[in-house]
Amino acid sequence: MITPTTNPDTPPLVGALPRTPFAFIWHYMRGGFRGHVVLMMALIATSSAVDTGQSYVLGQLVNTLAHTAGSSVNPVAWFAALCATWLTGYLFTHAYSTFTNYTQMTMRARIHDELFAYLLGHAPRYFLDQASGALAHKIRVAAQSSVTVIDYVGSNLAKFAVLFVVTGLIIARNAPDLIWLSMAFLIGFTALSAFMAQRLRGYAKASSIASSEQTARMSDTVANWDVVRGFAAADFERRTLRPFSDRESAAFIDLRLAATKMRLVLHTLSFGFLAWLAWNAFSAARTGTITVGAFTMLVTLFMLVAGQIRTFGDQLFVYFEHLGLLSDALDTVLAPHEIVDVPGAVTLQVTRGAIDIHDLNFAYADGTTVFADFNLHIAAGERIGLVGPSGAGKSTFIKLLRRQFPLRTGRILIDGQDVAGVTWDSLHHSFAEVPQSPGMFHRSVRDNIAYSRPDASEAEIVAAAKMAHCHEFISVRPTGYDSVVGEKGMKLSGGERQRVAIARAFLKNAPVLLLDEATSSLDSEAEHLIQDALLALMRGRTVIAIAHRLSTIMHMDRILVLDGGKIVEQGRHEDLRRAGGVYAKLWQHQAGGFI
Numbered sequence: 001m002i003t004p005t006t007n008p009d010t011p012p013l014v015g016a017l018p019r020t021p022f023a024f025i026w027h028y029m030r031g032g033f034r035g036h037v038v039l040m041m042a043l044i045a046t047s048s049a050v051d052t053g054q055s056y057v058l059g060q061l062v063n064t065l066a067h068t069a070g071s072s073v074n075p076v077a078w079f080a081a082l083c084a085t086w087l088t089g090y091l092f093t094h095a096y097s098t099f100t101n102y103t104q105m106t107m108r109a110r111i112h113d114e115l116f117a118y119l120l121g122h123a124p125r126y127f128l129d130q131a132s133g134a135l136a137h138k139i140r141v142a143a144q145s146s147v148t149v150i151d152y153v154g155s156n157l158a159k160f161a162v163l164f165v166v167t168g169l170i171i172a173r174n175a176p177d178l179i180w181l182s183m184a185f186l187i188g189f190t191a192l193s194a195f196m197a198q199r200l201r202g203y204a205k206a207s208s209i210a211s212s213e214q215t216a217r218m219s220d221t222v223a224n225w226d227v228v229r230g231f232a233a234a235d236f237e238r239r240t241l242r243p244f245s246d247r248e249s250a251a252f253i254d255l256r257l258a259a260t261k262m263r264l265v266l267h268t269l270s271f272g273f274l275a276w277l278a279w280n281a282f283s284a285a286r287t288g289t290i291t292v293g294a295f296t297m298l299v300t301l302f303m304l305v306a307g308q309i310r311t312f313g314d315q316l317f318v319y320f321e322h323l324g325l326l327s328d329a330l331d332t333v334l335a336p337h338e339i340v341d342v343p344g345a346v347t348l349q350v351t352r353g354a355i356d357i358h359d360l361n362f363a364y365a366d367g368t369t370v371f372a373d374f375n376l377h378i379a380a381g382e383r384i385g386l387v388g389p390s391g392a393g394k395s396t397f398i399k400l401l402r403r404q405f406p407l408r409t410g411r412i413l414i415d416g417q418d419v420a421g422v423t424w425d426s427l428h429h430s431f432a433e434v435p436q437s438p439g440m441f442h443r444s445v446r447d448n449i450a451y452s453r454p455d456a457s458e459a460e461i462v463a464a465a466k467m468a469h470c471h472e473f474i475s476v477r478p479t480g481y482d483s484v485v486g487e488k489g490m491k492l493s494g495g496e497r498q499r500v501a502i503a504r505a506f507l508k509n510a511p512v513l514l515l516d517e518a519t520s521s522l523d524s525e526a527e528h529l530i531q532d533a534l535l536a537l538m539r540g541r542t543v544i545a546i547a548h549r550l551s552t553i554m555h556m557d558r559i560l561v562l563d564g565g566k567i568v569e570q571g572r573h574e575d576l577r578r579a580g581g582v583y584a585k586l587w588q589h590q591a592g593g594f595i
Contacts, residue, residue: 017118019334021326025146028107036103037154040096045158047092052166054085055304059297066292096155104147111143115333123338124404125365133219134212135333141208142329145322152319156312160190167305174294178280185273189266189309196262197316203255204324210251212328214244223487259317267310274306339406341423348422350430350511352380352415353542355401360410362400370396371565374410383543385553387586388562394546397562398514401544403427414512432510436517436546438501440489445474446481448489448500452508460507467533468503470496502530506537513538515545550587559583 018024029037061078116139164186172179221228221237228237278299285295360374370393378384386394399405401412403419412419419427432452440448449465450456456464461481465471473496477483489497505513515534531552547553554573561569561576561583569581576583 017114017334019330021149021323021330024142024326024330024334025150028111028146029150033103033107033150036099036107037150040100040103040151041154041158043092043096043099044155045162047089047096048159048162049166050085050089050092052163052170052301052304054082054089055297055301056170057082057085058300059291059293059295061293062296063291063293100151100155104151107150108143108147111146112139115139115142119333121337121340122335123406124399125338126335130332131216131220133223134216137212137215138329138332141325142333145326145329148322149319149326152315152322156315159308160312163305163308167301170297170301174290175281175284175298178277182277186305186309189269189273190312192269193262193266193309193312193316196265197320200255200258200262200317201320201324201327203251203258204321205328207248207251207255208325208328210244210248212332214241214248217241217244255321259321262317270306270310273309274302277302339403339424342421345421345423346417348414348417348419348426348430350415353511354378354380354415355512355542355544356411356413356416358411358413360400360412361408362396362405362410363408369565371400371410374565374567376560376567378542378544380415381540381542383538383557384545385556385559386544386546386562387548387550387553387559387583388568392562393565394562395516398433398516398544398546401514402431402433430510431512431514432505432508433514434498434501434505434516438489438497438504440485440492440497440500442484442487444482444484445470445500448485449503449507452504456507461503464503464506465500467506467536468499469530469533470499470503473499499530502533502537506533511541513541513543515543515547517546517548561586 018027057078061075061082064075064078119135119139164183167186168179168183171182218241221241228234281290281295281298281302284290285292290298355376355378357374357376360371361369362371363369386397388394396405400407401419403412403424407420414427414430441451446458446461449461449470453460458481462471465474465481474481474483483491485491485497485500489500492500535555543556545553545556550573553559556573558570559573559576560567561581563582569576569579569583571579577587578584
């Protein structure tokens with residue numbers, strides 16, 4: 001029995017995540033960061049209380065210097081107290097900044113990890129509809145926007161709670177006639193700021209979408225640089241990018257103009273409020289109703305409040321901007337998974353490798369039917385070849401076997417276990433696949449071979465490479481197995497990439513082997529070398545091989561000829577040749593081994 005060497009029982013990194021911004025943020029706060037946010041609020045609240053208290057200390061210092069009646073405290077003591085508030089405010093602000101940076105980095109890393117894990121759980125159809133560069137960008141935006149919103153809410157709630165209370169107490173004691181109008185203004189200003197900033201959320205989301213589209217377009221072009229260069233299309237790409245850049249620029253300008261208008265209104269109101277309060281305090285000081293120290297205290301306090309509410313308006317804009325960015329990112333990344341494990345899904349246990357398909361029906365999203373009432377039995381250890389014209393359903397058959405698309409009706413069984421009722425990871429652990437265009441990471445050759453078994457030893461990696469005839473071209477490179485293959489493996493030839501993929505399959509040692517034109521990129525000499533390796537790889541496994549080069553499957557136990565999602569012929573190579581049917585015609589029409 002051949003069993004997967006990787007662990008099929010590894011739990012998923014993350015389950016479902018909340019899709020609305022506030023629920024998403026709360027998910028992380030209660031998941032280990034609630035205490036961090038409370039401490040952040042305590043630090044900034046203390047800093048705000050000290051900063052606000054500086055006005056009172058400054059007023060008392062002025063009174064003592066002016067020898068105001070009732071002030072018996074030494075001016076030096078008040079000066080020392082003022083310096084103490086400066087130092088204390090700085091220390092608490094610095095502590096807040098330091099702890100906030102630590103919390104944000106830790107939380108952002110966790111959000112990155114969990115969003116990335118959720119993203120990888122999407123079905124193939126999702127990735128076909130999305131640009132990879134834009135998806136990576138949205139994950140980064142979601143993480144950064146989340147910590148920005150938390151920082152804004154935590155710091156400003158604490159700041160304004162303290163500011164409102166301390167300011168109210170000071171005004172009530174020194175200028176009671178102003179207290180109610182001051183409090184009414186602050187409450188009204190806060191409500192107006194929230195209303196105006198909320199309207200910016202739509203602009204922020206539109207700007208985020210336009211930015212993502214531009215990023216996706218650029219990433220697509222850069223990823224296909226060889227095609228661009230091959231067709232001398234750099235100028236064409238620059239011109240076709242321009243509409244995306246223009247839309248991104250227009251959306252950003254709309255956002256900034258709306259924010260500027262909001263700031264103009266709020267800053268004008270805060271200036272008017274400051275002037276009104278200062279005039280009232282000035283009038284009271286001239287008539288002797290309040291002392292010079294009280295006047296100084298009130299004016300510095302009013303300046304602090306005016307500055308804080310202006311900052312509040314600016315930060316409120318930032319808050320809603322990031323809320324819009326977060327909303328857009330979550331809408332895309334956290335779209336519901338199309339394929340999920342059913343409740344109580346079990347681990348697939350492959351002991352023989354027999355495959356049974358009963359009454360399979362499948363159609364693409366556009367309604368095109370691929371399989372209708374399709375039935376097939378593949379015995380354990382049987383080697384099957386699939387041939388037929390493009391669109392016959394060969395590659396779709398492989399994808400359905402791996403449960404990459406949901407079935408309309410029907411069942412696929414492996415050793416009597418319905419693949420719909422097993423965990424998706426354990427299903428894929430049971431397959432080794434060599435595709436026509438093997439995927440390569442921008443990493444070393446070693447990493448690419450070992451991807452099927454990250455815990456493999458160096459000796460096992462080299463042994464797999466030798467069986468796939470990779471060792472020869474790897475060992476002659478200056479950095480050997482540490483050689484980086486480039487994006488999509490572009491530093492390797494097509495044949496070299498395919499042999500690395502075959503080595504990866506050797507290393508995985510899975511019970512079911514899927515080959516999709518596994519030798520299509522090999523020259524005649526390389527193909528001769530690899531055929532023996534593939535025969536060794538097939539030994540003791542259930543094999544399903546797609547081929548256009550019929551010579552690569554002529555020794556299979558059974559060849560299935562598909563057309564229109566149906567098996568029109570099946571049998572061994574020689575029997576199908578003698579039958580004079582579709583397969584015989586394909587064989588006769590081949591030139592150089594290709595259909």
